[in-house]
Amino acid sequence: MTLAPAPRARTSTHLSTDHDFPGDSVPNTITAARDIRPAAPSAGVLTPLGLTESRLADTGFWGLRARVNADATLTHCLDWQERAGWLANFDAVAAGEDGATRNGREFSDSEAYKLLEAYCWENATHPSDELEAVIRSLTARIAAAQASDGYLNTNFDRPGGAARYTDLEWGHELYNYGHLLQAAVARIRTHGDDDELVTLARRVADHVCDTFGDDGIRSVCGHPEIEVGLMEFARATGEERYREQARLFIERRGHGVLADIEWGRSYYQDDIPVREATVLRGHAVRALYLAASVVDLAVETDDAELLAIAETQWENTVARRTYVTGGMGSHHQDEAFGDDFVLPSDRAYCESCAGIASVMFSWRLLLATGKARYADLIERTLFNIVATAPSEDGRSFFYSNTLHRRSPGAATDPDVQSKRADSSQRAAWFDVSCCPNNLARTFASLGGYLATADASGVQIHQFADAVIDVPLEAGRLVVELATRYPDDGEIALTVRSAPGAAATIAVRVPEWAAGATLEVDGVASPVEPGYASVTRDFAEGDVIVLRLPLDVRIVRADARIDAVNGQVAVERGPLVYALESVDLPAGAHVDDVVVDPSSVPRIEGDVIVLDGALETAADGHWPYGSDVGAAERVPLAVPLVPYHRWAERGPATMRIWLRTA
Amino acid sequence: MTLAPAPRARTSTHLSTDHDFPGDSVPNTITAARDIRPAAPSAGVLTPLGLTESRLADTGFWGLRARVNADATLTHCLDWQERAGWLANFDAVAAGEDGATRNGREFSDSEAYKLLEAYCWENATHPSDELEAVIRSLTARIAAAQASDGYLNTNFDRPGGAARYTDLEWGHELYNYGHLLQAAVARIRTHGDDDELVTLARRVADHVCDTFGDDGIRSVCGHPEIEVGLMEFARATGEERYREQARLFIERRGHGVLADIEWGRSYYQDDIPVREATVLRGHAVRALYLAASVVDLAVETDDAELLAIAETQWENTVARRTYVTGGMGSHHQDEAFGDDFVLPSDRAYCESCAGIASVMFSWRLLLATGKARYADLIERTLFNIVATAPSEDGRSFFYSNTLHRRSPGAATDPDVQSKRADSSQRAAWFDVSCCPNNLARTFASLGGYLATADASGVQIHQFADAVIDVPLEAGRLVVELATRYPDDGEIALTVRSAPGAAATIAVRVPEWAAGATLEVDGVASPVEPGYASVTRDFAEGDVIVLRLPLDVRIVRADARIDAVNGQVAVERGPLVYALESVDLPAGAHVDDVVVDPSSVPRIEGDVIVLDGALETAADGHWPYGSDVGAAERVPLAVPLVPYHRWAERGPATMRIWLRTA
Known part of the structure; x- marks a missing residue:
């Protein structure tokens, strides 16, 4: 830790750097603006900010990508879901048709939900009648397909077809619900809960609790996601029942409740109870969604032991099963983690969704613990997986992000659904199109991952053109971030409004940034990787400049x-x-x-x-x-x-x- | 080339070494003993020998393994097929039952056929009533399941089930037939064609020609094998119609006649016509069975261009897509070849069956061309894949032969069907048990791969305790091979009977054996990799000693x-x-x-x-x-x-x- 004396006369300035952001876990406070965030744990060392509190500008590396997402990707995904007939599946169910002509894979419903979530977030930062109209229209079509008891799926329970919940290993019904609940969370937080999407999601969540509770089907979904969905929906609605159901799903898993398969039950994390596992394994996206929900459970139930387990799983996974890009998953066969150190470049899978899920997992650990390493991995994953997956125009995508492409493959046809890993070129759409829609919701909520707050001030974790506007007890602290990062290592933080009392601005110094400096009042001091913080009674116009060496x-x-x-x-x-x-x-x-x-x-x-x-x-x-x-x-x-x-x-x-x- | 003068007075001795065995392609002559061989091309530089002409002893590296195969593996496989209910599938079809309780995978019929082939070969070298009884019993059960029009399958065409040939991509009906035909070939050559197995196989082959001829279904099987089966059955029966049907299947392939799939049509070699392909690709066993049949077609139709294509495919595959063990296939996902140089040790697949299929491919090229490189690869594959797959006791097997095992996995349960690649330990049986049965037929016919003949004498390709007994025009040439190879590099060839006229004994000097010597009459001469040959009027008791340096x-x-x-x-x-x-x-x-x-x-x-x-x-x-x-x-x-x-x-x-x- 280095301490630099304050050069300013007005108040004392305290500059400190520490490997991790120091702090105890405290209850989070909620404000209307703060509510607009993808994950809102009820406690943690750091408090996430809402998308309008931590507002990503429309400029810079991430701001431009978020605009491409809004301007191109959202409608691209909507058009393709329509064109592929995946949205018409809901209409067909509403019309009572059988499933003989159903379109798409068994999990295609979830793509509508991921996209709906994306639209909701986008509508919070850049509201428009058009976005709202899409949300309402999609919601209406989905709602029409819901059964009277809350069940909702276009693949099961149709006249003459397979009955509901008869294939928990592969059916994805609960997985789909998880994404629906996340969409409803976005709707609640960006619009309020007097809404058709929220109403139908409540009916789904209640149906799940009624069906899979202690007296119901004592099993889990082959693809984790319902857990993280229920957790957040519980937070957004205040319904503890949903959290309890998520807990049931998490604790049931790992006891062989699902069928054994060729790749083993590790594929869907049903091999080892979550409290006994020391590393992530099996299907990467499944493992990471589950891990994110485990952090949620640990935080909501104040379970320090479970939080430590999640941290150990993260540590071992990052030290032994992660590519230099932050990508996770080295098996094509089962889209899975390999054994320790099985990280072949040319057979890297690194699914885009696994990158997104990794960010979700790390973000929750960062909020819970304040440790810089989680923000470091988020940055690596954002710049090298999340930014790699979509094309510049936001209309084509990598499903897998290999580190070594030995054969060029063919140019992809923008009018054809592509295979997941058969070309060096991004594809417009896939039979399995989780990645485009998952990217859409991630870019639409990206501002939420830039900064956090605590009682003393703000913490800047990622560098982008943005305005951080946080109400502290003494008053608003508004900090504007301006940077050409990553082309340039200079990040300027300008105070646009000061609370009128001592506050702290902390900024992450990446683990790779040996030699970084933090300039306060024109004086640069060396800062170590971790968080460098400046504590003072800020004044409007104060400038802090972080300089990261880009050797x-x-x-x-x-x-x-x-x-x-x-x-x-x-x-x-x-x-x-x-x-x-x-x-x-x-x-x-x-x-x-x-x-x-x-x-x-x-x-x-x-x-x-x-x-x-x-x-x-x-x-x-x-x-x-x-x-x-x-x-x-x-x-x-x-x-x-x-x-x-x-x-x-x-x-x-x-x-x-x-x-x- | 080195030429050593003959030290013996009696006749001139001509010692020569050449990289490949020199010779022109000539028609093969057939004798009763010679007939007992897995592949009998009608022409070629070298003529394969029958299992009683090239008789593997019961001693030495390979002889002992062949005995373990006979004493343990055959009954092990028979017992497991019974226990798993795969043989009962035939009984159920005979009884007119529907397929609701059918056991095993869609290709399980083929395991009975591979095993039947193994029993037939074994019954030729070590005949017994017990072996004959198994052959007859298996045959009777299979025959009872055959439809009146020759169709034979336990998975399709059953009451209320899927109709025949409705899933050529995955149904494996023709694949199964291919193995049935190879079993029938073994029966013809070891027993004669007045036999129930031969009769039912003829009905199958005729049915295939009737159904898939120019006027029939113009498609192919997702898993090549029928081609090499029909080719050999044509040779064994003299029916050109079967060869023509094989040709149709080979030439049809590669034009996208099968459905596109996630892994692309290259998976089943339906991406590129065989005459345009320059390297093997897709599912390794499929690619190699097909390649073997392509050599057969080239030889039978005197198509030098096609033979050259097959050689090029072999060259590129060996130079860029083969492991140091000779193993082929680096993808778990699709059991497939990777791109050039994608040969990760820890994700090596190297299916045992791919090793066997590689031997089949190389053997046919060796017979056609006389080039030592094909015998070199056969040796590498035999010692490092075929010998690796079974346990010492012949009752457990590797399905895949990885080059790097990062996690030990669990001990395998001898009473449980295992997964294909989930332990460092060999498994007693697999849901997909092609490998044990394929190994059984390979070990039972191993003598057939040791040596060949031409008009002038014999060629020794592999080193094992064995007796080579070949009728030359002037009389019998009997050569006994004795060696502790590979523990020792000395291979002694003793002439036990001489034809009474000049003859040539050629012996392969492996590519790795720089510094090898060949001793004739007590005088050792250096020999180069390739074939070293001694031409003389041999006398009983003449000894040639090949010494390979085992540095x-x-x-x-x-x-x-x-x-x-x-x-x-x-x-x-x-x-x-x-x-x-x-x-x-x-x-x-x-x-x-x-x-x-x-x-x-x-x-x-x-x-x-x-x-x-x-x-x-x-x-x-x-x-x-x-x-x-x-x-x-x-x-x-x-x-x-x-x-x-x-x-x-x-x-x-x-x-x-x-x-x-």
Whole structure:
């Protein structure tokens, strides 16, 4: 910890840095503006802010992406759901039709719910009649499909079809509800609870409690999500019954209540009770949604032991089962985590939804504990998974975010539903389109992840053009963030309104940012990774400038990650870089390139150039021996682009981890 | 090429070595004994021998395994098929029952056929009433299930069930037939064609031709196998119609006649016409069975262009898509080949059946071309996949043969059907039990892969205790092979009967055997990899000794195989070695071991010991950075065992590719 004396005369200024944000868990206070947030734990070291309290500007890296999301992705997803007939499924149920001509996969209902959630959040920060009309129209179609007892699903319980809850392993009925409840949470928090969506969601939640309570079906859904949905719905409605049902689902899991399958019950986390598990395993999205709900349960029930379990699971998962991009999931087969250190670049799965779920999990741990490492992983995941998945125009998406693309694949057809992992190119839509809709709701609520508050002031976790406007006891503290981050490491925090009493502004110094400084009143002091905080009686116009060194970092991996043994990855700021074949001499493959890790990187715009060489491999008839790999090398300047912007220039090969000369 | 003058006075002796066995393709001659062989192309550079002409002894590496197969595996497989109710499926069809209580997967019929084939081959080399009784009993049950028009399947066409040929993508009906035809081929060649199995197979084959001919269903089976079955059945019966039907299936494929699926039509080789493909792709077993049939088609139709295509596919597959063990298939998801150089050790699939299918493909190319490389790969695959899959007692099996096992998994229960890839331990049986039955038929016919003949003499391709007894024009040439290979590099060939005229004995010198010598009349001459041949007027008692140097070889991989970058594998003779955690200090993981590739290997029995160290990894919270992997090292003698005998001492971690210090 460093302490810098205050140079200003008016009041004392206290500058401190600590690895984590210090603080005890305290009850959160609620205001109308604060209510507009994706997750609202009732206690925690840090209190999340509402989307209008922590308002993302329309500029900068994230602001522009949020606008593309609002302007393009929302309608893109709505149009595709209509076109694919997934919304018409609700109409068909309302009309009493059987399911013979039903469209889409068994979980397609959830895409309408994720998208509805996105519309609700967007309508809070950029309200419009058009957004409201979509929300009401979607809600009406969904409501018409609801059964009199609250059941709601377009795939089961239709005339002549499979009965409800007859396939909990794969049916996704409760998973769908979870997303519906999250949409209703967004509606409550952005609009109020006198609303058709809220009403139908209450009926669903009550139906779930009636059906899956202690006296009901003592099982769980193959795909966790209902847990985190019920948890948040309980918070939004104040109904403890919903939280109790979530608890039941969480505690039931892991005792083999679901059928064993080829990949084992670990696939859906039904192998080990959550309190006994030490690492995430199985299907990555399932594991992460469940983990997020576990943090919720720990916080709501003041269960420190369970919170510690969740932290241990996070630690082991991050130390042994996470890609350098923050991506999670290394199996294509079951979209799952591999064993420790099974992190092959070329078979990385890193589902976009797993990145989003990872942010949800880390965010809840950050709120509960105030530890910087959770915000660090959120940043890494946002810049390298969440920002990578959508195209610049917001109309095509990666479902999986590989770290090494060996074959370019074909250009994708914007009018065709694509497979999940068969091209280097983003696709307009997938048969399984969780990712586009999940991205839509994430970008629409992104401001909520930038900052938090506590009684003493605000904490800035992510850097973006934004205005943080928080009522403290003594008065409003308004801080404007302005930055060209990640192109530039300077983040300026300008106080636009001060409470008139001592307050604290804390700002995260990323773990990679050795050499960072914090300037207060024109005096820069070194700050360590963690949170640097300035405590004083702020005045309007006060400026704090965080400067993060954006030196190029050449990183290696733990030797047990065999897949990248002897290779290096290049990072700068929060960004991971990649080599893409479109930047190589014609015909060259990224696998033919080696770099000199000791070379001095050159920065040219957003491109990093390393010294290296292009190899002409000596192809043999057998690729193993004492003298394989003898190859001719021609010197080459190796240009690397930010990973998040790869694959925008046509089919290409790509790799993040580079072979060394 | 080296030429050594003949030291013997009696006749001139001509010793030559060439990379490949020289010769033109000639028509094969058939004798009763010669007929007993799995594949009998009508032409080729080399002529395969019958199982009683090329008779594997009951001793030595392969002889003992063949006895374990006969004494344990055959009845093990029969018992499990009965116990799992797969054989009862035939009885149920015969009884006219519907399929509601059918047991097993859609392709379980094929396991009865593979096993029947195994019994037929075994009954040729070690005939017994018991074997014959099983053959007749199985045949009778199968025959009773055949429909009047020849259709035969226990999964389709049953009262109230799915109609025949309504799911060519996944139904496996034609795949099953392919194995039935191969069983019938074995019956014809070991017993004659006046037999119930042969009769029912003819009815199946005729039914297939009637149904899938030019005027019939113009499609193919999702799983190739019918092609190679029809090809061989045509050879065994002389019915050109069957060959023509095989040709239709082969040529139809690759034009998108099957449905597109998540993994693409490449999964079942329906993406590219076989004449346009340059490498094997998709599901490995499917690709390799198809490739074997393509060689058959090329040979039977004297299509040199098609043969060259098959050779190119083999070359590219071996150079870029094959593991050091000879294993093929690096995807768990679709049991498929990956892109070029996607060969991760820890996600290696290397299905046992793919190894067997690879031997079938290479064997056909060897017969057609006489090129040593095909025999080299067969040897590598036999010793490191086929010998690895079954346990020493022949009652448990690997379905997939990984090169790196990161977690030990659990002990397998000999009374439980296991999953395909969830433990380090071999399993007694699988829901998908192709591998045990495929291994059974392969071990039962192994002698057929040891040697070939041509007009001038014999060619020894694989080394095992065996007697090669071949009628040449001038008389019988009988050569006895005696060896402790692969424990010892000396292979003695003793002439037990000589034809009384000049003849040639050729013997393969493996590609890895630099420094090999061939001793004739007590004089050793250096021989190069390829085939070394001795031509002379042999006399009874003549001895030729091939000496292969069994130096330990430290090999590296093509740098484009990222997964093993900077690592080494250890080979000796035909064997690949592995590090198994049961040989490490208690609690140590194979991933914590590094070896010094420059150390002098010590050979202790069948164990190779390298100098190395045990690392205590410095676990961090994030496995990437500029200083990760700083670890304490304690010197360690690193013992390696032959890969084929790993996993016999309880659950363990294992790796073939070793990190280097």
